[in-house]
Amino acid sequence: MCVKPKPFSYSCPSCDWKKTVFPKSDVLLPGEHYACCPKCGSKSLDLETLKGVTKLGLGLLQKLFT
Ligand SMILES: [Zn+2]
Numbered sequence: 240m241c242v243k244p245k246p247f248s249y250s251c252p253s254c255d256w257k258k259t260v261f262p263k264s265d266v267l268l269p270g271e272h273y274a275c276c277p278k279c280g281s282k283s284l285d286l287e288t289l290k291g292v293t294k295l296g297l298g299l300l301q302k303l304f305t
Contacts, residue, residue, distance in 0.1 A: 244264065245262075246259060246288070248286075248288075249285070250285045250287065252284075253276065254278050254279045254281070256276050258273065260272075
């Protein structure tokens with residue numbers, strides 16, 4: 240059984256850094272995982288999954304991020 244990875248976004252409560260990740264597989268690649276904020280170094284990142292994002296919405300988001 241294959242579970243499709245869901246997009247999620249990191250956000251830093253200490254600064255305004257935010258990053259949305261669209262995993263291509265269930266193995267996170269470099270650039271898809273952050274243990275700490277690359278901007279201020281805070282290790283208390285919030286991790287949110289994107290809820291209610293349609294495929295069309297995802298396509299638009301991916302255009303914005305590339
Ligand atoms: Zn930060």
